[in-house]
Amino acid sequence: MVPLAGLIDVAFLGHLAEIRHLAGVALATVLFNYIYWTFGFLRMATTGTTAQAVGRRDRETTILIGLRNTILALALGLFILLLQQPLRELGFTLLSATPEVKAAGRDYYNTLIWGAPATLINFVVVGWFLGREQSSKVLLLSAVANGANILLDYILINRWGLESAGAGIATATSQYLMLLTGGVLVYLEHQLRTIPIQWQQIFNVHALKAAFALNGDILIRTLALVSTFAFFTNLSSVLGTAVLATNTLLMQVVTLAAYFIDGLAFATESLAGIFRGQGRSKLLLPLLWVSGGTSLVVGLLFAILFVGFPRLLFGLLTHHLAVIEQIDNYVFWLLPILSIGSQAYMLDGYFLGLTEGRILRNASVLAAIAGIVFMVVVAYLFPSNHLLWLALSCFMAARVVTLAIQLPASDKEQLE
Numbered sequence: 001m002v003p004l005a006g007l008i009d010v011a012f013l014g015h016l017a018e019i020r021h022l023a024g025v026a027l028a029t030v031l032f033n034y035i036y037w038t039f040g041f042l043r044m045a046t047t048g049t050t051a052q053a054v055g056r057r058d059r060e061t062t063i064l065i066g067l068r069n070t071i072l073a074l075a076l077g078l079f080i081l082l083l084q085q086p087l088r089e090l091g092f093t094l095l096s097a098t099p100e101v102k103a104a105g106r107d108y109y110n111t112l113i114w115g116a117p118a119t120l121i122n123f124v125v126v127g128w129f130l131g132r133e134q135s136s137k138v139l140l141l142s143a144v145a146n147g148a149n150i151l152l153d154y155i156l157i158n159r160w161g162l163e164s165a166g167a168g169i170a171t172a173t174s175q176y177l178m179l180l181t182g183g184v185l186v187y188l189e190h191q192l193r194t195i196p197i198q199w200q201q202i203f204n205v206h207a208l209k210a211a212f213a214l215n216g217d218i219l220i221r222t223l224a225l226v227s228t229f230a231f232f233t234n235l236s237s238v239l240g241t242a243v244l245a246t247n248t249l250l251m252q253v254v255t256l257a258a259y260f261i262d263g264l265a266f267a268t269e270s271l272a273g274i275f276r277g278q279g280r281s282k283l284l285l286p287l288l289w290v291s292g293g294t295s296l297v298v299g300l301l302f303a304i305l306f307v308g309f310p311r312l313l314f315g316l317l318t319h320h321l322a323v324i325e326q327i328d329n330y331v332f333w334l335l336p337i338l339s340i341g342s343q344a345y346m347l348d349g350y351f352l353g354l355t356e357g358r359i360l361r362n363a364s365v366l367a368a369i370a371g372i373v374f375m376v377v378v379a380y381l382f383p384s385n386h387l388l389w390l391a392l393s394c395f396m397a398a399r400v401v402t403l404a405i406q407l408p409a410s411d412k413e414q415l416e
Contacts, residue, residue: 012157013167019245021164023097024104026248027237028164030230031091031109035080036119037226041218042073043123043130045211047266048273048355050131055277060201062132066186067202068211069124077117084113096237097244107165115172118179125182130266131273137185145178217357224361224368228395231372235379235388243385246326249314254337257302261342264295265349272353284350288407291346299342303334333389337396344399351403363402371395 013022046069053061080087088109092102122141129137149170156166229251236247268291275283306313310331314324351360374391378384 012153013164016157016163018100019241020098020100021104022248023101023237023241023244024106025108025164025167026105026233026244027092027095027097027101028105028108028112030095030233031087031105032112033226033230034091034223035087035113035116037222038219039073039076039120040123040222041215042069042076042120043127044218044222044269044352045069045214045355045357046124046127047131047269048352049211049214050128051133051270051273051353052277052355054132055274064201064204064207065131065211066124066128068208069127070121071202073120073124074117077120080116080120081113084116088113094234096234098241101237101241101244104164107163108168111165111168112172113168115175118172118175122175122178122182125179125186129185130270133270133274135266140185141178141182144181145174148177149174214355214357217361218352221357221360221364224364228368228371228375228392231375232388232392235375236385238379239383239385239388242326246330247385247388249327250330250334253302253306253334254341257299257338258341258345260298260302261295261345262349264291264298265345267291268346268349269353272350273355276354288346288350291350292343295342295346296339299338300335303338306334307331330385330389333386333393336393337389340393340396340400344396344403347400347403351406356406359403359406363399363406366402367395367398370398 013025016022046065049065050062053059053065088106091109092106095102095105097105122145126138126141129135129141152170152173153167156162156170160166162169233244233247233251237244268287271287272284275281275287310327311324314327314331348360371391371394374394375388378387378391
């Protein structure tokens, strides 16, 4: 559901008379990736710690984890709103694009930013439900949010002509509708309301220290990953608006496949946490084999589909022939990106479930340094979009290698 809404965003903008609206939203998305996914630890840490509490049958801790992270998410969301202007000016100063593209990106930013509190709290709600193996509720939340996003996109972009600003309003509004739905689902869980919780339990110093340590590691990990993709998008703009638009559409496919693979990664995360909480570590190795194999199949299927029918499928997203013709030259890069990337996403889920934040942090930083250095060299010394995609492929491979070598150390019991 999530990438479907994103693809329809792109399709509405890609069929406008001027491609600058699509390019502008792509540019602003780099900034929002920093603002939002920097705080992705709210979802990730919530899932792993909740799953381990569920494995121990500790209902009180399960509730406390959700409450602590919700309060943190609300505080961070309000902080983002307070800093929205300096964040915007700094971001668009650092990003490279034509004035017209930047103007469209600013319109998108100015409307989408108001959804920050709801977006961050939704991270916690989704993570909490996933940690409790209630993925059907996550599906319902996605259906509400993304269904509303699609409908509002049509009204605001297609009917009212609000262009990139309309896309931002649609997404922000849908996040608040998702939050409202999540609040109703939590309230309806009558058995949880019978467990007494006091404020001093929520702000327990020992629990907060442990949470901040894990969140800090995941924060650094996420910053490293987001920075790599930000460099890729920004360096794409250095090669021209046409290359930026082309790479944006290709990255939409990567995002689409990643969300399907993330379904498997989320399941891996939940199960790894529950197995760890139950002390059943011998099940972790079989879990890795099943999840890794299935993720690889999903990644390859997506790549083969788009490599086989590029003009048909990308023609649904834009009518600009110059962009579609460019895609023909680069679409084969989806094969290494999605096959290797599938294993990186799966391993991320595994270590998140085990709450091994330090391993994720170190692996991501090393991979990001290698990937970013390669990209910068390519963009400024050997300007070639093929080499830029090669650099991104090497970054994915580095993520897999740096995580895989930590598997024996992550839980020695699984090897016995």
